[in-house]
Amino acid sequence: MLTYSFDNLGEDSLYEHLYKCIRQDITDGVLTAGSRLPSKRSLAGNLGVSTITVETAYGQLLSEGYIYSVPKKGYYVSDFSSNIVSEQKNLSQETISFDSDSSFYADFSSNQTRPENFPFSVWAKLMRETLCDKNSELMAKPPCGGMLGLRAAIAGHLSQFRGMNVQPEQIFIGAGTEYLYGLLIQLLGFDKTYAVENPGYEKIFQIYSSYHVNCCPVDMDHQGIRIDKLEESGADVVHISPSHHFPTGIITPISRRYELLSWAARADSRYIIEDDYDSEFRLVGKPIPALQSIDITDKVIYINTFSKSLTSTMRISYMVLPLTLAREFLSRMDFYSCTVSNFEQFTLMRFIEEGYFEKHINRMRNYYHKQRDCLLEAIRNSPLFSLVTIREEDAGLHFLMEIKTAIPDRIVIQKAVEKGIRLTCLSQYYTDAPDFAEHIFIINYSYIQTEYIKKAIDDLYSCLIEES
Amino acid sequence: MLTYSFDNLGEDSLYEHLYKCIRQDITDGVLTAGSRLPSKRSLAGNLGVSTITVETAYGQLLSEGYIYSVPKKGYYVSDFSSNIVSEQKNLSQETISFDSDSSFYADFSSNQTRPENFPFSVWAKLMRETLCDKNSELMAKPPCGGMLGLRAAIAGHLSQFRGMNVQPEQIFIGAGTEYLYGLLIQLLGFDKTYAVENPGYEKIFQIYSSYHVNCCPVDMDHQGIRIDKLEESGADVVHISPSHHFPTGIITPISRRYELLSWAARADSRYIIEDDYDSEFRLVGKPIPALQSIDITDKVIYINTFSKSLTSTMRISYMVLPLTLAREFLSRMDFYSCTVSNFEQFTLMRFIEEGYFEKHINRMRNYYHKQRDCLLEAIRNSPLFSLVTIREEDAGLHFLMEIKTAIPDRIVIQKAVEKGIRLTCLSQYYTDAPDFAEHIFIINYSYIQTEYIKKAIDDLYSCLIEES
Numbered sequence: 034m035l036t037y038s039f040d041n042l043g044e045d046s047l048y049e050h051l052y053k054c055i056r057q058d059i060t061d062g063v064l065t066a067g068s069r070l071p072s073k074r075s076l077a078g079n080l081g082v083s084t085i086t087v088e089t090a091y092g093q094l095l096s097e098g099y100i101y102s103v104p105k106k107g108y109y110v111s112d113f114s115s116n117i118v119s120e121q122k123n124l125s126q127e128t129i130s131f132d133s134d135s136s137f138y139a140d141f142s143s144n145q146t147r148p149e150n151f152p153f154s155v156w157a158k159l160m161r162e163t164l165c166d167k168n169s170e171l172m173a174k175p176p177c178g179g180m181l182g183l184r185a186a187i188a189g190h191l192s193q194f195r196g197m198n199v200q201p202e203q204i205f206i207g208a209g210t211e212y213l214y215g216l217l218i219q220l221l222g223f224d225k226t227y228a229v230e231n232p233g234y235e236k237i238f239q240i241y242s243s244y245h246v247n248c249c250p251v252d253m254d255h256q257g258i259r260i261d262k263l264e265e266s267g268a269d270v271v272h273i274s275p276s277h278h279f280p281t282g283i284i285t286p287i288s289r290r291y292e293l294l295s296w297a298a299r300a301d302s303r304y305i306i307e308d309d310y311d312s313e314f315r316l317v318g319k320p321i322p323a324l325q326s327i328d329i330t331d332k333v334i335y336i337n338t339f340s341k342s343l344t345s346t347m348r349i350s351y352m353v354l355p356l357t358l359a360r361e362f363l364s365r366m367d368f369y370s371c372t373v374s375n376f377e378q379f380t381l382m383r384f385i386e387e388g389y390f391e392k393h394i395n396r397m398r399n400y401y402h403k404q405r406d407c408l409l410e411a412i413r414n415s416p417l418f419s420l421v422t423i424r425e426e427d428a429g430l431h432f433l434m435e436i437k438t439a440i441p442d443r444i445v446i447q448k449a450v451e452k453g454i455r456l457t458c459l460s461q462y463y464t465d466a467p468d469f470a471e472h473i474f475i476i477n478y479s480y481i482q483t484e485y486i487k488k489a490i491d492d493l494y495s496c497l498i499e500e501s
Numbered sequence: 502m503l504t505y506s507f508d509n510l511g512e513d514s515l516y517e518h519l520y521k522c523i524r525q526d527i528t529d530g531v532l533t534a535g536s537r538l539p540s541k542r543s544l545a546g547n548l549g550v551s552t553i554t555v556e557t558a559y560g561q562l563l564s565e566g567y568i569y570s571v572p573k574k575g576y577y578v579s580d581f582s583s584n585i586v587s588e589q590k591n592l593s594q595e596t597i598s599f600d601s602d603s604s605f606y607a608d609f610s611s612n613q614t615r616p617e618n619f620p621f622s623v624w625a626k627l628m629r630e631t632l633c634d635k636n637s638e639l640m641a642k643p644p645c646g647g648m649l650g651l652r653a654a655i656a657g658h659l660s661q662f663r664g665m666n667v668q669p670e671q672i673f674i675g676a677g678t679e680y681l682y683g684l685l686i687q688l689l690g691f692d693k694t695y696a697v698e699n700p701g702y703e704k705i706f707q708i709y710s711s712y713h714v715n716c717c718p719v720d721m722d723h724q725g726i727r728i729d730k731l732e733e734s735g736a737d738v739v740h741i742s743p744s745h746h747f748p749t750g751i752i753t754p755i756s757r758r759y760e761l762l763s764w765a766a767r768a769d770s771r772y773i774i775e776d777d778y779d780s781e782f783r784l785v786g787k788p789i790p791a792l793q794s795i796d797i798t799d800k801v802i803y804i805n806t807f808s809k810s811l812t813s814t815m816r817i818s819y820m821v822l823p824l825t826l827a828r829e830f831l832s833r834m835d836f837y838s839c840t841v842s843n844f845e846q847f848t849l850m851r852f853i854e855e856g857y858f859e860k861h862i863n864r865m866r867n868y869y870h871k872q873r874d875c876l877l878e879a880i881r882n883s884p885l886f887s888l889v890t891i892r893e894e895d896a897g898l899h900f901l902m903e904i905k906t907a908i909p910d911r912i913v914i915q916k917a918v919e920k921g922i923r924l925t926c927l928s929q930y931y932t933d934a935p936d937f938a939e940h941i942f943i944i945n946y947s948y949i950q951t952e953y954i955k956k957a958i959d960d961l962y963s964c965l966i967e968e969s
């Protein structure tokens with residue numbers, strides 16, 4: 034008969050203790066496969082516990098398969114092979130180390146927004162209202178493209194702000210543009226070739242590569258992606274940001290836009306992904322109209338995000354699919370749940386509907402305008418001025434600074450790092466950088482703090498003269 | 502000289518109006534390619550507006566490429582080919598229709614949670630505190646796997662609740678398990694073969710298919726997925742839910758678990774994805790230990806979600822990667838941003854850390870226990886009782902009900918729909934249903950309202966006798 038001590042229960046209940054004792058005896062081989070366990074009543078009597086306790090312990094062992102029952106006979110120890118690995122799991126004590134993001138006092142490479150610019154009090158108010166008013170709506174599963182209310186609010190914004198006439202049903206909300214790219218690959222096909230801009234945003238290339246689809250960087254000229262090279266590439270889908278290219282700042286002119294649409298119209302499988310990541314922040318004049326707004330052939334997939342206009346840490350982006358693709362999405366991929374929380378979808382809907390979004394964008398545009406002016410003035414008032422040419426400073430959030438210097442870019446960047454400044458250079462965004470891309474640096478001013486601008490410019494200057 | 506009326510400005514500013522007039526003349530061919538525009542000063546004088554107005558309008562036309570400038574000469578109309586499609590975009594007036602989710606008074610197929618069970622007031626309090634205290638943390642980009650604080654809280658929960666000893670760095674947070682499956686395919690390889698359970702949750706198969714990877718359904722027996730069939734399938738990765746299989750409710754016993762681990766150990770490329778979607782809600786006894794907790798070979802990828810334990814509309818799930826895979830993720834895929842909003846990551850972290858999660862789970866387990874008992878009692882008190890056998894009623898959230906009837910399953914389901922009841926049958930989860938799966942229905946009681954239980958059982962009974 035089994036005998037166990039119930040003296041050291043710790044936090045366990047009686048049945049848990051009994052279950053663990055028997056399990057141990059089974060895994061240790063004390064109780065061998067096929068041997069019969071005592072009846073519940075006799076074991077209970079023997080151990081001085083209730084039959085219920087034994088029954089519950091046996092029940093757990095039964096559920097987990099350590100024992101089996103034979104009707105009218107009793108419980109038997111299972112045979113789960115003698116060659117099982119019975120040693121305790123010896124968890125590796127190694128830890129995984131992360132790159133610690135050493136703190137730069139001036140980061141010209143970051144496209145984050147400044148924490149102090151997020152409209153916390155309005156957001157908190159709207160979130161509170163949402164949590165009060167919308168209990169049952171918050172718990173209801175939205176369509177795969179997201180809550181129709183938010184999609185209607187976005188459609189209204191696009192109509193007012195980007196001259197785009199789209200139905201809410203064409204809009205698909207997702208947790209970041211990176212996620213949406215993945216959905217688009219599933220929608221358009223793993224067998225397609227995707228062209229990306231060279232130079233361009235590295236992450237886009239990484240994502241296509243991570244999905245193991247054919248992805249080819251296509252050269253740009255001063256108007257945007259080259260149509261001749263695009264044709265040569267054999268691409269089906271081209272992924273571009275015609276309203277403000279990163280990093281060059283190029284705005285693709287209307288002539289090239291029509292050439293792109295014409296390229297797309299020449300084959301059924303061709304599509305254009307228009308990545309309109311920061312069109313809200315053009316600092317001079319009106320926003321450049323979206324390519325989507327002049328597309329009459331249903332070939333343009335428009336993507337935008339709230340990362341730049343609110344914060345990248347909330348992960349809300351959206352794409353506008355041509356009607357044909359929207360229908361295809363619904364017929365083939367509507368099993369996907371929308372990846373953005375209802376709580377934030379509702380709050381953002383109110384934020385847009387009640388006019389806060391427009392106000393916030395205007396406020397941010399003024400803020401960035403001032404940041405840029407402050408930066409340009411600091412450059413003008415610095416000896417750095419005689420060494421640099423500024424380009425593409427109107428398009429918003431970043432500009433290019435060409436430096437007359439013989440120092441290689443990587444040395445400039447390294448010296449800057451030593452002074453606590455992070456910046457990137459144009460050449461690093463090319464797959465194979467041409468000579469003319471040397472000595473051109475990208476100055477992103479969305480994350481830099483005003484009070485450090487002067488110091489950063491002075492420090493950059495000292496990086497250049499120390500060796501020259 | 503150009504002449505435009507400024508009488509009907511509408512909401513446009515002077516420069517916007519001028520920009521639109523000139524653009525119209527260019528697209529209409531009134532101003533032909535290569536023709537020179539009047540100087541800013543002379544056009545301003547002629548129209549009676551300021552030079553600034555003309556300059557701004559020209560600037561916008563220039564940015565968009567409708568005109569170009571020749572230094573010291575002036576502005577010229579661009580040639581963007583005569584064959585452009587100039588008709589107005591004629592947006593299709595068709596709308597996309599959604600399946601309207603006709604309201605069932607009793608839905609035995611839904612795995613949603615009841616809205617009234619979400620801890621709104623606690624969540625609102627924690628969200629408010631988060632929005633007050635954490636301004637700068639909320640705006641900082643978290644590591645690709647999510648905020649370490651939340652991952653540590655989850656590691657603590659897994660240790661207490663599932664006997665799992667994992668480091669926070671092994672945990673990767675994502676917006677829903679569907680999203681995590683996609684990451685896993687990218688991590689493990691598009692060239693791998695993925696085995697899924699037959700019968701099983703259709704969506705898992707749909708996702709693998711949507712990623713165009715080889716996916717094979719593998720037959721189950723009463724202990725879980727069959728090892729012989731798994732070997733035959735040539736699969737590298739097997740996706741299972743050993744603690745509570747949907748829809749059969751099978752708990753894979755310890756012997757089969759070791760066989761699965763042994764299968765995985767036989768080749769480097771082999772992995773087991775353990776989908777532990779509702780382990781919190783086992784109603785009798787202790788939770789079944791996770792397969793991950795007995796894996797000493799780093800072959801088990803554990804996935805769980807807050808969809809069942811909080812709400813599916815918040816989209817927070819996580820996976821625990823073996824250390825080797827966690828490192829590979831960081832080296833190859835760390836360009837991905839975490840898809841869950843910082844706001845909700847922080848709030849959930851507090852929810853777990855401050856003990857609310859444990860309380861909530863206990864409360865929900867009691868609730869589901871009552872729901873199940875109420876349902877079983879309603880069945881016992883109904884004439885339906887004589888026609889049915891209940892199976893697997895202890896594992897939580899759903900059980901199987903076998904009905905003695907000659908009516909085909911689809912007819913039963915159709916008759917139920919007509920009475921306002923939705924339910925599914927076991928056979929529909931098979932790729933090719935065997936005869937023994939007939940007449941077995943899945944009774945998911947997580948979404949049903951207590952007050953409708955009796956009526957639903959009566960109505961189900963009437964579906965069966967009307968034709969018999």
